[in-house]
Amino acid sequence: MKNAKKIRLSKSILGMQEVNAVKDVLLNDGYLGMGKYVRDFEDQLRSYLNRKHVICVNSGTAALHLALMALGLKENDEVLVQSLTFVSCFQAISVTGAVPVACEIIPETCTIDLNDAQRRITKNTKAIMPVHYASRVGELDKIFKFAKKNNLRVIEDAAHAFGTIYKGKKVGSFGDISCFSFDGIKNITCGEGGAVVTDDDKIAEFIMDARLLGVKKDTAKRYQGLRSWEFDVTCHGYRYHMSNIFAAIGLAQLKRLEKEFKPKRQELAKYYHCALNGIPEIILFPDDYKEIVPHIFPIRVLGKKRDVLRQYLCDNNIECGVHYYPNHLLTLFTSKSLKLSVTEKVYSQLLTLPLHPDLSKDEQDKVIMCVKNFMER
Numbered sequence: 001m002k003n004a005k006k007i008r009l010s011k012s013i014l015g016m017q018e019v020n021a022v023k024d025v026l027l028n029d030g031y032l033g034m035g036k037y038v039r040d041f042e043d044q045l046r047s048y049l050n051r052k053h054v055i056c057v058n059s060g061t062a063a064l065h066l067a068l069m070a071l072g073l074k075e076n077d078e079v080l081v082q083s084l085t086f087v088s089c090f091q092a093i094s095v096t097g098a099v100p101v102a103c104e105i106i107p108e109t110c111t112i113d114l115n116d117a118q119r120r121i122t123k124n125t126k127a128i129m130p131v132h133y134a135s136r137v138g139e140l141d142k143i144f145k146f147a148k149k150n151n152l153r154v155i156e157d158a159a160h161a162f163g164t165i166y167k168g169k170k171v172g173s174f175g176d177i178s179c180f181s182f183d184g185i186k187n188i189t190c191g192e193g194g195a196v197v198t199d200d201d202k203i204a205e206f207i208m209d210a211r212l213l214g215v216k217k218d219t220a221k222r223y224q225g226l227r228s229w230e231f232d233v234t235c236h237g238y239r240y241h242m243s244n245i246f247a248a249i250g251l252a253q254l255k256r257l258e259k260e261f262k263p264k265r266q267e268l269a270k271y272y273h274c275a276l277n278g279i280p281e282i283i284l285f286p287d288d289y290k291e292i293v294p295h296i297f298p299i300r301v302l303g304k305k306r307d308v309l310r311q312y313l314c315d316n317n318i319e320c321g322v323h324y325y326p327n328h329l330l331t332l333f334t335s336k337s338l339k340l341s342v343t344e345k346v347y348s349q350l351l352t353l354p355l356h357p358d359l360s361k362d363e364q365d366k367v368i369m370c371v372k373n374f375m376e377r
């Protein structure tokens, strides 16, 4: 056992396609900044998602941050968000000066609980940020209705859900503002990267400038191979634009998604689901692997056994994860009076098993065997 190869939780899947794409930028184009590869990647994403605007940035966090900035949030404005998410959501909200209002989740999908969100609405609530946890969008239709009724903008954190289908439509092909991440382990990667997608012209225009330090219309100039040397700046911005190198990797990855990554992730998740179904004290997420492109495979382990199982798998060279430590328990975001009992309980049960397109059948069988051995002992 000691010498067995570690089974990884997640992994970038890279091949000669990506190597050649990067070579092309380095050796043929030679321009590493934001240029024609980024423009092409945005064009490809726009047609893949059938959406009016796609703006690429250098991380999913930057995408969330700029989307929130574009709403013009002010100090003390509030954004509803589930506590059980990557800290990126909370940070992106709080750096704008707005307050992330931590909400409960529905245990079955770990997506935002609208009844709880409803109770937390105040006159300062401006937006809701549903997180598509483990690629599931939860009650997304109801979230849009809820937002409309309460006059809220909707920023989807779709970092897990690239390629996922909801009611016959791709996530990111509809809605208000959706944000994706293309970091190293997401459904497709650029190395690091992200994108904001929307049909809203004003939001798109703001974000195109804000990703380049607020320099007006710099995007259009760069896409013509030009650079503005005399320009105006009318708002604060950041150096959040994507580089040609990252876009070239993204272009290669996007080509592999539908035929390679998507069916492989779905097949692996389905296999786990069938093998682990019916084990007492393990709760699985819904069996919806025809629609979603599963980014992670979390399970819930009951009977206070999560941490012991996690250690057992670790001892057997199997890397696991916990998605996520609740944000309302972090020093920066905590408040003494806030108790989210569902979130805290579900958090203590969550364990994420290895899932990535390079996971072999033997490796997966070993994970399943170890989980079963442990639960039956």
Ligand SMILES: *Cc1c(COP(=O)(O)O)cnc(C)c1O
Binding pocket: 058, 059, 060, 061, 062, 085, 086, 088, 089, 131, 157, 159, 160, 181, 182, 183, 192, 193, 194
């Ligand atoms: C990955 C991720 C992000 C942030 O994306 P980065 O590209 O890593 O900045 C945000 N939210 C969730 C749920 C994520 O998984």
